[in-house]
Amino acid sequence: MHTGYNEEIALIHSKLDVRETQISRMLADAHFKPGILCKKRGDEKRAIEHLGKALELTEQCDGEMTERSARIADNLGALYASQNALADARKHYSSA
Numbered sequence: 001m002h003t004g005y006n007e008e009i010a011l012i013h014s015k016l017d018v019r020e021t022q023i024s025r026m027l028a029d030a031h032f033k034p035g036i037l038c039k040k041r042g043d044e045k046r047a048i049e050h051l052g053k054a055l056e057l058t059e060q061c062d063g064e065m066t067e068r069s070a071r072i073a074d075n076l077g078a079l080y081a082s083q084n085a086l087a088d089a090r091k092h093y094s095s096a
Contacts (some may be wrong), residue, residue, distance in 0.1 A: 024057045024061045025061050027053075027057050028053075028054045028057035028058045028061065029054075031050040031051070031053040031054035031057065032054040034050045035047050035048075035049075035050030035051035035054055035075070036051075036075065038050060039051075039075060039078075039079060044082065047075075047079055048076065048079050048080070051072055051076050051079070052076065054072050055069060055072040055073060055076065058072060069095075070095075073092040073093070073095045076088075076092040077089045077091075077092035077093035
């Protein structure tokens with residue numbers, strides 16, 4: 001195979017990786033905001049679902065604990081603590 005093709009393929013893959021990361025961040029935002037709103041209105045079950053998905057997507061994008069993922073984990077910890085799910089609360093608080 002021509003070496004120029006390898007470079008072109010690598011360039012395309014890098015652009016796709018960036019695009020996938022951007023889409024994942026948008027999806028994380030699309031879950032974070034409703035998660036916080038559900039938390040505020042007392043719908044803890046849906047808040048946990050949205051924030052859990054937001055945390056999963058955020059960690060997928062960043063690969064490590066960031067300020068944003070720590071904030072999400074903190075909110076999840078508070079939600080689990082309010083439901084007396086202390087093991088889950090501890091897990092999220094310790095990662096925050």
